Amino acid sequence: MSTADGSTATTGQDPDQERGLARWAQRSAAWTERWFPDAYVFALAGVVLVSVAALVNGSSPQTVAGTFGDGFWDLTAFTLQMAMVVLTGYVVASSPPVARLIARIALVPSTPRGAVAFVALLSCLVSMLNWGLSLVFSGLLARAIARRGDLRADYRALGAAAYMGLGAVWAxxxxxxxxxxxxxxxxxxxxxxxxxxxxxxxxxILTWQSLVLAAVLIVLTVAVAYASAPRGGAVRTAQEMGIDLDDTVERPDGPSRPGEYLEHSRVLPALIGLLALGWLVLQLATLPVLSVLSNLNGYLLVFLVLGLVLHGTPRGFLDATAKAVPTTAGVLVQFPLYAAMAAVLTRAEGRGGVTVSEHLADLFTGLGSGGAFAVVIALYTALLGLLVPSGGGKWLVEAPYVMQSATDVGMNLGWTVQIYNAAEALPNLVNPFFMLPLLAVLGLRARHLVGFTFLQFVFHLPVVLLGLWLLGMTFEFVPPVQP
Structure with missing residues (x-):
């Protein structure tokens, strides 16, 4: 049996003894982990590919280079916002009150397979609120369940279930x-x-069609998680895999000098919390609810202050933030490349003053409207997501030509965003990039989870495509509304 660090143990069951699809998926994941480069390399390659496409389209080298540099920092604000989504989710999930809540929730399931399904359900539900929170919360829940001496649950299956929020419905x-x-x-x-x-x-995201699709996918995810959880001799517990489950957190000591008193005081976080609550109440009283929920800056303000209040003191909050910052690295270094890609696609004019984005729009427009458009866009999004794993950054690469095509064929633009969102989650089930924060929490490697997540992918793909096709037929085209 392989342990988390790749060594061999003598207890439990060797992963090669798994049968059927799960065994094939684990071997495939091991191959991917060995041969696939980091996702950042794919982002670099994407810039090169788009630049070559612009040159082939007739753009001059000077135009391509100038557009690359001019567009590189177009997403500075959004890059910070997406990094804060990850950071705030981590900080809230690691706060003492949430940690105590997790310990209580871990006592709910009564059977090993039920525990796996339970983690999958909560992971999906929490991800509908915040995908960063879902990763950390679900990972800590999986560890808490694994510590129970009365429940012999498979730790790999628990870990895969904890990932289901990001792999199924987060978008x-x-x-x-x-x-x-x-x-x-x-x-x-x-x-x-x-x-x-x-x-x-x-x-x-708040259309009834999107909510129905999310509900169907959550039910499917939980059912597959339950049915695929190992039993009997196939179970591998965290202890058998050599995983340290001690989650004891060293809380900061009290102040040792006058300058530290405010760092350990609960007064300032409480006052900031009251200010944030007052702001939120004012927003809800003066603006439409959907407008408040849609405001990304307000969303992040509430989560950041909530993390501060839940940690209780500035010192505790800052310590949690320091641990959360490394999980934002991928967003910070990749999004500028996506901005450059989007700029080259949409601004580097070639022969006849036509950009690569406009050529792609014509290509997708030729597919026609209705179900065919939805399915092709979904498959294209999923394939590109396998190579370029990023929800927001990749949307900026795709959106100019996908949304123009949707307008040309009369596809509802809001539903086109949801076509992208539903398909965007699919590659997460087989690409380990977004697993990295969770794997750090679990103490596992990607190959331990992908066998289970790939099985989810097999079931999700046809359901997502069929759902996008059928639900998309209920929409009417609505012209764009300018601010």
Missing amino acids: LGLSSSAAQLQATPESLPPELLAITGVLDFGST
């Missing part, structure tokens, strides 16, 4: 990068804003 929830971007005009590049206008949550 259909409030932290959807694409939906938040489309609802925040100051974060939209001018070229995209001119095509789509502003789309608030009422036309994207």
Whole structure:
């Protein structure tokens, strides 16, 4: 049996003794982990590919280079916002009150397979609120259940279940990068804003069609998690895998000198919390609820202050933040490349003054409207997401030509965002990039989880495509609304 660090143990059951699809998926994941480069390399390659496409389209080298540099920092504000989505979720999940809540919740399931299904359900539900919170909360819940001496649950299956929020429905929830971007005009590049206008949550993630699709996927996820959980001799517990489950956190000592008293005081966090609560009440009293929910800056303000209040003191909050910062690295270094890609696609004019984005729009427009358009866009999004794992950044690469095509064929623009969102989650089930924060919490490697997550992918793919096709037929085209 392989342990978390790749060594061999003598207890439990070797993963090669798994049968059927799970065994094949684990071997495939091991191959991917060995041969696939980091996701940042794919982002670099994407810039090169788009630049070559612009040159082939007739753009001059000077135009391509100039557009690359001019667009590189177009997403500075959005990059910070997406990094804060991850950071705030981590800080809230690691706070003492939430940690105590997790310990109580871990006592709810009564059977090993039920525990796996339970983790999958909560992971999905929490991800509808915040995908960063879901990763950390679910990972800590999986560890808490694994510590129970009366429940012999498979730790790999628990870990995969903890990932299901990000692998199944996160992009259909409030932290959807694409939906938040489309609802925040100051974060939209001018070229995209001119095509789509502003789309608030009422036309994207809070439509009844989107909520129905999310509910179906959650039920499917929980059912597959339950059915695929190992039993009997196939179970591998955390102890058998050599995982240290001690989650004892060293709380900061009291002040040792006068300058530290305020660092350990609960007064300032409480006052800031009251200010934030007053702001939220004022917003809800003076603006439409959907407008408040759609405001990304307000969303992050509430989560950041909530983390401060839950940690109790500035010192505790800062210590948690220091641990959360490394999980934002991928967002910070990749999003500028996505901005450059989007700029080259939409601004580097070639022969006849036509950009690569416009050529792609013509290609997708030729597919026609209705179900065929939805399915092809979904498959394209999923494939691109396998190579370029990023919800918000990749939307900025796709959106100019996808949304222009949707307008040309009369596809509802809000539902087009949801086509992207539903398909965007699919590659997360087989690409380990977004597993990294969770793996750090669990003490596992990607190959331990992908066998289970790939099985979810097999079931999710046809359901997502069919759902997008059928539900998309209930929409009417609505012209873009400019801010």
